[in-house]
Amino acid sequence: MINSLTEENYLKALFNIANQSGEVNVAELSKTLDIKMPTVTSMMKKLAKKKLVHYESYKPLRLTEKGRKEAGLIIRKHRLTEMFLVEKMNLGWEDVHDIAEQIEHIQSPVFFEKMDEMLDYPKVDPHGSPIPDSKGKVVWKDYSKLSDCEAGDTVRLSAVIKTTSEFLKLLNGKGMYLGLKIKIKSIEPFDKSIVISYDKRNAEVLSNLVCERLLVEKIV
């Protein structure tokens, strides 16, 4: 019982936008996939029949265990692909998402096993998101948002989220990359913009909008 490319994209979206308790609203899913709500409803009934989604009228959507596993495996292929494209094909982290969005649907265990092996079994993708294991399980480390840190903190940039190509190009322009050590010099109370120093740069300013997309680990 194989899922269509379309079904795979619904599963993946359900997985990605689930809140802490695993719930997703129809409107949210509709917006994410840019597909009208009635279409989403009918697809949810279909996925419910395939035991991939828990569906009850007017209740929030939830992936079943089976659905969560299948979604995880697609996301695994997506993130392995992104890592492969960056590490083995020298594409920029801002270029790989759209390609991975397509390659994640390739049916070929050996192809992705080979990628995994060539990359030496990576744990995270080029944006710092964890790569689900071969059972579809994934765990996020508990990073903080840079926007939640305080002046004086020293942190390491560990992941970037809500990564559009434009956002990643902004980071490229500022010479920022995963693993970068950052010192927070000050925070502007008015707009929560911050001033940081890193590498040879001494007073770069980041808007709050940027800081909310940067996940960091505090360094002792």
Added chain:
Amino acid sequence: MINSLTEENYLKALFNIANQSGEVNVAELSKTLDIKMPTVTSMMKKLAKKKLVHYESYKPLRLTEKGRKEAGLIIRKHRLTEMFLVEKMNLGWEDVHDIAEQIEHIQSPVFFEKMDEMLDYPKVDPHGSPIPDSKGKVVWKDYSKLSDCEAGDTVRLSAVIKTTSEFLKLLNGKGMYLGLKIKIKSIEPFDKSIVISYDKRNAEVLSNLVCERLLVEKIV
């Protein structure tokens, strides 16, 4: 005006099974794609409307110049992918076709340009088939079939055709590969099977069915 995956597969099949004059019968295409004739007819009308195919009732099908170009570009992606999988990912030549069949539909010029570059602009795929250029043009060298050679000939194995996975595994089992120098020792008149020597092997027997799938260049 982008073509669907389905349309791409029709174009590719038309390209691949065209005879010398570029003609293809509906029944042939139907058989190749494993799609019933009425479906093929209606798709041909659709492709004719898109100026990709010349279609007249009861006449053989022919790709237009435009159709031939688009088909060539898909086959280019297919063969580049096969080469990449063999050269850069260490898959066997018997394993790559099914993966390439899917990846050929990926929309991302940069992805395939990168492959091309990493492979140093290869001219042929792992089975010896020529890779169409970036305009979709392709030329076959004029190889002979091994089945058309004579006892005493010395030849180089240059390409393999009608390559199923089983056939390629047979060649693996016999230690045969592209570029191999082969001496024809004798030909059995009854069934046209041949005895050859190559590398350290001194009397391997190949059936006519095998020889018809091996393309060779005669060595002076």
Added chain:
DNA sequence: AAAATTTGTTAGATTCGTCTAACTTTATAC
């Protein structure tokens, strides 16, 4: 608590790619 808004469902239509059944045209056999 009534009104207004947002969220979600139902019903019915549309496009794509496929099929089967029935018919027509072309090619082959006798």
Added chain:
DNA sequence: GTATAAAGTTAGACGAATCTAACAAATTTT
């Protein structure tokens, strides 16, 4: 040259995935 077979087309149906319009339920505002 007629009969038979093969190849090709037409007509009508169907499932998948989408949409719009209309309606219903749930939530928020007043």
